[in-house]
Amino acid sequence: MCWAVPAKVVSIDSDVIATVDLGQNTLKKVAIGVDDVKIGDYVMVHAGVIIAKLRKEEVWENIKFISDQIRETAQLLGEDPEEAVKSYLESMKSILEDLGVKSDGR
Amino acid sequence: MDLPKQIEILFRENSALANKISEEISKLAPRVVKKLGLDKIKIMNFCGSHEWTTTHYGLRALMPLEVELIPGPGCPVCVTPSSDIENVIKLAMEGYRVYTFGDVFKLPTVKHYKSGEIGSLAAAKASGADVRIVYSFADAIEEAKKDGKPSVFFGIGFETTAPSYAVLFTKEKVPENLLFYSSLKLTAPAAEYAVQLHKEAKRTPVSGVIGPGHVSTIIGAISWDFFPKKYGIPAVVAGFEPIDILTGVLVILNNLYRGKAEFTNLEYRRVATYKGNIFALENIKVAFNVVDTIWRGIGNIPKSGLTLSEKFKKYDAKTQLGIKEKPWDYDLPPGCKCNEVTLGLAYPTDCPLFMKACTPARPWGPCMVSMEGACAVWARFGSYERIKDAISEVK
Secondary structure (H helix, E strand, C coil): CCCCEEEEEEEECCCCEEEEECCCCCEEEEEECCCCCCCCCEEEEECCEEEEEECHHHHHHHHHHHHHHHHHHHHHCCCCHHHHHHHHHHHCHHHHHHHCCCCCCC | CCHHHHHHHHHCCCHHHHHHHHHHHHHHHHHHHHHHCCCCEEEEECCHHHHHHHHHCCHHHHCCCCEEEEECCCCCCCCCCHHHHHHHHHHHHCCCEEEECHHHHCCCCCHHHHHCCCCCHHHHHHCCCCEEECCCHHHHHHHHHHHCCCEEEEEEECCCCHHHHHHHHHCCCCCCCEEEEEEEECHHHHHHHHHHHHHCCCCCCEEEEEEEHHHHHHHCHHHHCHHHHHHCCCEEEECCCHHHHHHHHHHHHHHHHHCCCCEEECCCCCCCCCCCCHHHHHHHHHHEEEEEEEECCCEEEEEEEEEECHHHHHHEHHHHCCCCCCCCCCCCCCCCCHHHHHCCCCCHHHCCCECCCECCCCCCCHHHCCCCCHHHHHHHHCCHHHHHHHHHHHC
């Protein structure tokens, strides 16, 4: 029940209904549960309602968060924190490139 | 590559990262256990989808012996009281068209076991009642508008589902022939109830909680801040991919090792903001009032439900059709441990009926009905028992 799925907004049909593509051209009419939705937006859809918008930079925020955790854990364990982060970001290389971020995080 | 695919690759398919995080967890866990003087670190989730990810991806097998991941109250279908199902079946048999979600269709009432009465909406349909499964409230509205038949929507769900009803009420899109039977529940009061139970003597207390990502998308990640503040338990709001949960466990262990219970929004920026979806919350506030409500097998939990507000009472099936709510009476089928499973006091495999009298094909208790019920998840994707069996086979 609680698992929202990512979808793309295909059309805005009224003040409260939009059509979204859930993937492979599965189109659904859903209620708009967020402010300011536009055609082409990526959104999370749950039980027939848009509950949030998704942005590319949010994925990068998550990657940064995980690297902070890895750094912190390495410190607690007495290991080299920067080396741990570097190997993590290296493993993320292709995703980071796609997001337009270099693997050293810049 | 589009955004959903990128998320999938990063958080679901990245086994190198999963191994890295689980290694860190394994290194940290023995130190935390020693420091806290506990037999193990119990971490509770509050979402059927978290339980699904944990079991489906075998995350328990990646945990060291010191860490136990337990499911908490996280499945709205499992906790929909028998009295609500009985009331809606009665309406269906009286001639109302009933709309509901597929998960609710097979949900058994407790009366069914005692007297052999029509025991589910599926059985009502088989007896000729007009029961229809819909994808959303919006679909039910469209259909009800077309033919004008007196209808009732059986509205279950947590805070994630509530906006789908709320926006359509506040925007005046609901036709007058469609009444709404609310069985909506709120997760945080039940989560607190479960954690308090574990604090009682002779039980290992819950040392960390993983708050549901998409519920938090609506209510705001900050809604889980009461766990560190009031109970000194680290709380992490996490998404539903394996990496999200593994990272959540690592964050909790870090917190415990440093001796500092904090609240962390792991999902931050990826949909769950601190304050939540203000637009949806405002709509929920206009459309619904918070009330005490009954959770199946558990009883009344204060301020844990939603009912239509005064403004929309003309749509309220209970008020309009004179349905009186009775005090809670124990409402699980004989032998079913669904209440203990829901509260994290027992694993599905602790129930004597699990995979014997109760299977996904023939569910006996409510936790086996919904695909997000802990029993249904364990039945399909394995359990400690299966892991133990696998190990013994190798030996």
